[in-house]
Amino acid sequence: MGEPKNMEVCGSVMDGVAEKGGVLESPSKKAPVEYKVFPYRWAVLFIFVLYSASNAMQWVQYSIIQDAVAKYYSVSSITVYWTSMIFMVTYIPLIFPASWLLEKMGLRVTTIIGSLGTCLGAWLKVFSVPQDMFWLGFMGQTVVAMSQVFILNVPPRLAAVWFGADQVSSACSIGVFGNQLGVALGFVLPPMIVRATGTIEQIGADFQVMFYLVAGVTSVLFVLILLFFKAAPSTPPSAAADMGSSLDSNFLQSIKKLMTNRNYVLLLISYGLNVGVFYAISTLLNQLVLMYYPGANEDAGRIGLVMVVAGMIGSVMCGLILDKTHRFKETTLAVYAASAVGMVVFTFTLNCGVIGVVYLSSILLGFFMNGYLPVGFEFASEVTYPEPEGTTSGILNAVVQIFGILLTLLYEWMLSAVHDRWANLTLCALLVLGTAITAAIRPDLRRQAAEAKA
Template identity: 60%
Template sequence: MDLKHSASGAVESADSYIASSKSTDMITPKDKESKENNKSANAPAEGYKVYARRWAVLILFVFYSASNAMQWIQYTIINNIITRYYGISDKWVDWTSMIYMILYIPLIFPGSWFLDKVGLRITALVGIVGTCIGAWIKVFSVDPSLFYVSFIGQSIVALAQVCILSLPARLAAVWFGPDQVSSATSVGVFGNQLGVAVGFVLPPMLVPNSEDINQVGSDLQMMFYLVAGLTSILLVLMAIFFQDRPPTPPSAAQEESQRLEGMVEEQVSFLQSLKNLMTNRNFIFLLLSYGINVGVFYAISTLLNPVVLKYYPGHEVDTGRIGLSIVLAGMLGSVVSGIVLDKTHKFKETTLAVYALSMVGMWIFTFTLDTGHIAVVYLTASLLGFFMTGYLPVGFEFGAELTFPEPEGTSSGLLNASAQTFGICFTLFYSELFYSYGDVPANVAMALMLIVGTAITAATRSDLRRQNAQVAPCAAAVNP
């Protein structure tokens, strides 16, 4: 798609900056030598530009991502209500969450290849179409004998997430300058967290635990219609407004990436890119540590309903709100982490600090569930969420740094695949421990896993390749 001009034909406003500057202030090099150093086929001579429309693209992506993520936990957060209405076991309800993880794993490689070949816009449109279709199928599943229809709809929505989870780092790199890319990634991940937050709080509010089974069916119908209508609106907005890339690259690193894409003799095949990533020792360490952290979060989120109701029976709405507290605190943690990364560029140090504090938060959460005061659970769950879900964009950005110039979508996809794999294993393991021995052994096992992850993070070297690519043009400009 040709994005060299806005739809109206008018010149679009943009912030321009010199690649060697640590700021995105509007600075224009004045001497001829600076112009020559910054000149390229894709970037204007006066410097790199970031376009105002980048925020519209990012915000639209946030809501698109949220519309898919909100359906992940839609059933498990009202586990006891779903099992009673459809007459199924707890395990089947758990599978409505795990299907997201299971389907993602085999599709991550074709999904990453698809993103590299067709770009952001087409990939995002495929994702929103799938999310919308799956949501509408659920509308026709409201009958105690039609759980399989609901599961089919959930599976289609889960398939669509392949066209979502790998996009934040790619979108940030394509549209944002070097001093905003980490913050933009955190905002992109924020969309997924926003959806999970809505998925925690909305179902218990819309589908209360009524004794009348027909009333439960009517409430489910209302919830499904609401979600389907929202995704339909987003489908129209995405088709009209979501764009692939700006007219010119926003940074030296992105210019170099686009230059390599345009040179057939220097293009690296998708399989070669995968080989490069899988032989990168530091990235392998990050794959393991990232998978452990996010896998623990998936397990806790999936089993949150029975864990909280064990100590606080009848508090289904509070269970959803506790989940909401976890995710809202994680959103704040994501934003704070993104700002810290943009200001300090201390990727290894920030990653290790956030990971270690996630582990501490898990221990605190484990031994405060039985205090008898549900307000304490709100507090400790929020502390856990601030660091555990706040780690998501940090891991994405650290991965992009360790693997540059490999496509951000591929590295992000592998990180998500690792998270889904650990998520499946940890959810099954956590469920078995919880139903057989109780919540304390299950939570202690997860806390021990986070200790392992912290140690792996500490062993990962800080090889900041993307930062070095930003510095290289600066050195060339100073020493031509």
């Protein structure tokens, strides 16, 4: 994997890249060309994974220790939950300018902006430790949330720019892995650092340690990105990447094409349902666990951890499967259906009285639900090629945030109004609906067709 890999392409690079009347037509003919991938692609991907993790770990930083935050700052539980939902709210209006910036300015500029915002937001929280300064912590959380728009839509774009055709799905899954790694750390570190049962003074000191730790890490990563993160290799890694980069894409025209693409619209709905359910469970996991296991604050964090770690494994495995088989529709449908089954198992084991069983059902749920993330990204890239991957994934994530907000609010209301069993069964029903919608998507694999014609 460390050696450059060459791919010779004979004849014209591709017989078509731009849609015109449903036919792919070539904007230009090219002489035979040799494509290379460079070892430095792994350094770029590794830096991005760490940067993505540093942002994602702050998503549930407050909500996973909701009881401690509410006690220390004297704020309501719903106010604490908004520190997570602000990530969803800010993403929706900002993703369109962020996608435009990614398309026009490239990976390096957008990554520097996102890393700077993540770092600044973390430092604002350092100064929010006094009990009357929760507003400043919320402001810092908002800055970090705004920076997320420069992260979530990057993995498919980075994979397409730096990696060859036989590694692009695996690279995308590793890029998504960074976000999952951050969420995992966000679940496990705050309950370990902040003692919910401690005195006000102890909780304040714990907050100080946690905020300084995150600010230090984000500062180091910002410097690494400035020094080592590159926008693109000197030569494109594949025929699809070459022809995609040669197109003079119009941002508004791309959005119009995406919104009239039947397969993409169906994927938007199904993807939003799946990831929205995960957001709702993650945001309210502390309350959900403490409902049946009082005092199990650290267990709530660890359950979130095993859920996400299992998802990391699922993501990488799904990426490898896609690269080996190129069976995007079948893989997407299988993983989605398994997510629905996992949610059913989680629902009926939550109140069993043995927290170890909850750990096991969380592993099953997380493996498929988080494993679905890169699969959905890559399927979207396939059915929308040659539209820019950043725009495709950006709209996908914007829809996810809308579903995430609505489902989190619905879930929070149902937990108090009709108890957890009916709330969880509602989420199960939504995943079954999403499975049916996924089954209706046609496997129009345009990127694979472009590579096959090369």
